[in-house]
């Protein structure tokens with residue numbers, strides 16, 4: 049049987065309509081494939097060693113170590129007294145993680161009623177400090193174990209924490225005692241806001257633990273997907289988290305990954321579940337990423353939830 053991947057190789061993306069048809073054709077059908085799960089974990093461990101490398105730790109980044117920024121050419125940070133003291137000793141996650149939910153921010157989550165499903169996972173990962181207010185709880189759930197934060201959010205939403213440290217710390221309370229995962233060493237302008245976020249949290253006896261994303265890990269994950277045909281300037285946050293989850297979790301389910309403007313009933317879908325602000329056009333390649341993730345869904349490696357939860 050000609051599989052979809054060969055019918056629509058990555059260099060010619062199917063149209064939104066074809067994707068909707070394909071997802072509808074597959075329906076709720078999904079079979080876990082342990083062989084494929086084990087294979088992917090092995091591949092990701094081989095390329096990227098997520099267990100040891102996903103965060104900057106005292107163990108993988110001793111004093112004097114040069115951290116090369118992954119989002120920029122020829123910028124580096126040499127680990128010094130100040131930065132070394134901010135790193136966790138070693139990977140703090142209790143491995144292996146069992147059932148993981150990776151929650152993207154796609155508008156497909158709106159009215160999905162997936163909140164309960166998501167909250168039942170053992171480890172829940174979210175992207176970019178998303179809103180978890182009352183109006184969204186039924187659709188996205190309440191629990192979080194790891195949440196990413198882009199330094200640009202610290203700059204824009206919290207004025208670089210020059211005046212609004214309390215506002216920032218208070219708004220982080222919805223994430224409970226989770227890990228906050230920041231790419232502090234990806235782009236040069238992101239380092240300072242990330243360190244500020246660290247200090248704002250540690251000065252306030254917050255329950256969150258800051259983890260800095262290891263630029264070496266991000267670079268190797270980027271290369272891994274490039275070899276699988278994803279040609280973007282940078283992978284989306286969601287795909288980094290799915291890669292991490294495939295490396296660390298026994299089972300992975302994704303929610304809110306749907307970078308298309310129509311849903312399964314042809315209804316209009318906003319870009320995010322909380323707004324319709326579109327990303328820079330050529331920066332990410334989310335539809336290409338979706339095609340890859342859908343292949344993993346079809347092969348039983350992970351489960352993608354698209355549309356309403358049962």
Ligand code: CDP
Pocket residue numbers: 151152153154155175176198283284285286287304305306307308318319320327332334
């Ligand atoms: O920072 P970035 O633009 O990557 O992410 P975001 O807009 O905050 O959304 C988080 C993640 O959800 C993205 O990185 C994508 O992987 C995924 N997403 C999606 O698949 N479809 C959408 N319409 C929006 C987000």
